[in-house]
Amino acid sequence: MEDTVVLYPSPGHLSSMLELGKLIVKHHPSVSVTCIMSNPSTEIVSANPSITFxxxxxxxxxxxxTSFLDLVASFFEIPNLNNPNLYQTLLNVSKSSNIKALVIDFFCNPAFEFLxxxxxxPIYYFNSxxxxxxxxxxxxPTLDKNISKSLKDLDIVVxxxxxxxxxxxDMPPVLCDRSHRVYQYFVDTGKNMFKSAGVIINTFExxxxxxxxxxxxxxxxxxxxxxxxYFVGPLAITGESKKEHECLTWLDSQPSSSVLYLCFGSMGVFSSIQLKEMAIxxxxxxxxxxWAVRAPKLDGPTQAGKTNTRSTEPCLESIFPEGFLDGTKDRGFIVKSWAPQLAILNHGSVGGFVxxxxxxxxxxAVCAGVPMLGWPLYAEQKMNRVFLVEEMKAGLGVRADKDDFVSAGEFEERVVELMNAKKGEAVRERVMALKEAAVVAKSEGGSTFVAMDKLVDSFK
Known part of the structure; x- marks a missing residue:
């Protein structure tokens, strides 16, 4: 029977977990990788021929x-419902293969308790x-024991x-309300990680x-x-299947490192008031x-994250202040909704990333050597901004008011600081050094390469 490692991802962290699977096969070709997941698309299956789905x-x-917290709770609850199916599937796999390890996404924590x-x-956690x-x-678990109140009702530092x-x-909302069931799901996951065979983390030393x-x-x-x-990152995706995009042709005509790229993820939705302020x-x-622009929310000037309150295609004339499109046409390019982010970040004309x-x-962005301006919107992103600025020193942060609104003046100041000031230059030098460090980490003898060897050895 052949040895196999089984991956059990959650949908939101699928791409980085599949990159991990490919790395396992590359480091140890005698071990196969099997991925168990809800209805994998034909595109995913064909793009990952070294993995069995x-x-x-x-x-x-x-x-x-009915809320963002309910949505995140469902990421734990669906694996919980699927536990009997997962158990039966693993029994079937074990008839023809020797399962050396099960690697679960942290949202699949119910599987740890069940199996x-x-x-x-041996069960390992994957921390994306x-x-x-x-x-x-x-x-x-320590925080839960030491503090009896919800973080949302406190003004402290963690x-x-x-x-x-x-x-x-700045802590993730899912950790801030003890009265919502999702809080306990995260605390329980933290406790179970201590009992696991190990934790695989998408970062480098x-x-x-x-x-x-x-x-x-x-x-x-x-x-x-x-x-x-095991620090096995960066598990950055290496290719995009989308065809050549017109924005890349525009970038070809721009000076080196002169363009600021703005993109806020698939759920990054702003109010029309905030979009106008950004444009100014x-x-x-x-x-x-x-700038990759999504249609605005239709429900006032609060922060992004709700995807059900907007139209699908942005009408640029109605979004932006009068004269903005004409006034910036020689130095700006607007992409509606989707942009080929990897190709953009790795283009020589790009010198900053909001x-x-x-x-x-x-x-x-780190792998492309592009300094960042952090404008977090939802989930754990405010916490990530603290890490980006304070620990990685690979970016600056925008300052929002108590309603998470960023003024035109504040945004202008931070943009100029990143692109045309000494502070931005220091961040640019740091991020270029990190880009080189990432290449070294993944090459033979580097920290990530060694960590992968140790991880695969631990499977034995």
């Missing part, structure tokens, strides 16, 4: 989703974000070994040196030793820009 039934929850007592298979975020995860201090208002050191020295929890940790700030900055601070986007 086994579908699980697509399930839906009996209760309606630990039923199957004798970095070492700082994982350290917060490990610290959750102090975790090796991690920059995070103001409670020089990107987050203090957090990595604290984890390696196993001092992130006072009560229990940290589980084995951009126009006044005088900076060249490439990002929502999603971990995947941060890694892509």
């Amino acid at each position: 086994i579908p699980l039934p697509k399930l839906s929850l009996p209760t309606p989703i 630990s007592s039923r199957l004798d298979i 974000s970095g070492a700082c975020g994982f350290s917060i995860f490990l610290y959750l 102090d975790v070994p090796g991690v920059p201090k995070v103001p409670s208002k 020089l990107l987050e040196p203090n957090a990595v050191k604290a984890l390696q020295e196993r001092n992130c929890s006072l009560n229990e030793p940290t589980p084995p940790v 700030g951009l126009e006044k900055s005088g900076v060249r820009f490439l 990002t929502h601070c999603g971990w995947k986007s941060i890694l892509e």
Whole structure:
């Protein structure tokens, strides 16, 4: 029977987990990789020929989703419903293969609780974000024990070994309300990680040196030793299947490192008031820009994250202030909705990136050597901005008011600072050094290469 490693991803972290699967096969060709997931698309299957896919039934929850916290809770609850199907699938796989390890996404924590007592298979957690975020995860059970109130009702800083201090208002909303069931799901996941065979993290040592050191020295929890940790990043995606985009032709005609790229992820939706303010700030900055614009929300000036309150295609004339499109046509390019981010970040004309601070986007920018301006919107992104600015030193941050609104003047100032000032130059030098460090980490003898070898050895 052949040896196999089984991956169990959640939909939101699928791409980086598949990159991990490809790395396992590359480092150890005698081990096969099997991915168990709900209805994998034919596109995903054909793009990953070295991985065997086994579908699980697509399930839906009996209760309606009425808030962002409910949505995140469902990421745990669907795997919980699928546990019997997963168990049966693993039994079937074990008839023809020797399962050396099961690697689960942290949203699949219910599988750890269900399978630990039923199957004798080492279970590893996959943490799709970095070492700082994982350290917060490990610290959750301690935080839960030490603080009886919800973080949303406190004005404190969360102090975790090796991690920059995070103001409670910048902690992910899912960790801030003890009364919502999703809070306990995260605390329970933190507890189970200590019992796992190890945790695989999508980062590399020089990107987050203090957090990595604290984890390696196993001092992130006072009560229990940290589980084995493997820093195998950056698991950045290497190719995009989309055809050549017209924005890349425009970039070809721009001076080197002169263009600011603005993109806020698939859920990055702003109010029309905020979009106008951004446009005013951009126009006044005088900076060249490439902006992926989504249609605005229809419900006032609060922060992004709701996807059900907007039309699908943006009407640029109605979004922007009068005269903006004409006034910037010689130095700006607007893309409606989707843009080929990897190709843009790796284009020589791009010299800065305004990002929502999603971990995947941060890694892509680091690998491309592009300094960032962090404008977080939802989920763990405000926390990531703290790490981006304080720990990685690979970006600057925009300052919002108490309603998460950013003024045109503030945006203009930060854009100029990133693109045309000494502060931005220091960040640019740092990010270029990190780009080189990422290449070294992944090459033979580098920290990521060694971590992958140790991980595969631990499967044996």
